[in-house]
Ligand SMILES: O=C(CO)COP(=O)(O)O
Ligand SMILES: O=C[C@H](O)COP(=O)(O)O
Ligand SMILES: [Zn+2]
């Protein structure tokens with residue numbers, strides 16, 4: 001063990017999820033790749049008093065660098081402490097591809113890991129998820145696994161159609177693996193193109209209800225839950241970008257899910273859109289600007305304000321802990 005997550009001021013997701021399910025909100029899990037996105041996320045959650053899961057894909061971990069990442073997480077928890085807030089912060093591996101990557105993350109200070117074996121045959125998914133959970137639990141790290149395949153692009157896996165989670169499998173899966181939370185497929189998908197124009201953008205909340213009946217109170221995770229806000233897509237296109245037919249999950253669908261056993265909702269695309277819109281706006285309006293603070297700062301602020309709104313109006317996680325500020 002190079003770092004243990006507790007030495008970085010981080011928390012695992014156990015108490016976060018128990019409180020979220022008891023009180024009927026969902027914990028936001030926001031992906032990040034750089035310092036400004038991390039600032040946007042942590043400032044939003046501190047100001048709202050919301051717990052937060054800082055989520056890093058394998059690609060993001062490579063981009064940041066595995067040696068630098070634990071200290072970015074430590075920077076975030078130091079910020080929380082200085083702000084007077086007491087929100088718990090988790091550092092979570094998103095879509096971990098195998099045991100080796102999950103283990104390496106745990107040894108480098110992650111407090112939570114996802115093993116995503118959803119595209120493997122059921123028995124292989126069970127076996128590797130259990131291997132990850134056994135190692136993780138020795139170090140008090142929590143584990144998320146997945147059943148069902150999200151449509152769209154999932155890392156290198158491309159599922160053309162939704163393969164919804166089968167409620168009949170979930171009880172067997174969680175008892176055999178010992179994982180702490182379960183990601184399910186009920187119609188969400190990754191990226192900015194979740195539905196085609198003309199589709200009815202609905203989630204299969206009936207499948208969610210069936211799953212809840214089989215594993216009452218067990219923390220459920222929704223991936224691919226960005227709303228793909230029009231205002232940012234329009235800004236991007238107005239200022240020289242080209243994103244066509246971008247459609248996300250309506251807030252109303254997510255709000256229903258957040259009130260149920262869904263304890264964690266993943267958002268990456270919305271933050272990317274807000275951030276990109278902010279940069280493009282500055283570049284278009286002030287073509288002479290070349291100070292990174294002058295375009296990354298506004299980008300961060302768009303992301304932060306959007307996430308604050310989402311925490312209040314969709315996740316319902318505001319006020320779960322003490323709010324603070326340190327800027
Ligand atoms: O599920 C996600 C990360 O694991 C992110 O989903 P979005 O692409 O909808 O933001
Ligand atoms: O689910 C995937 C996340 O949105 C991260 O995507 P990424 O692999 O491009 O970093
Ligand atoms: Zn998956």
Ligand SMILES: [Zn+2]
Pocket residue numbers: 094095190223224266
């Ligand atoms: Zn995902």
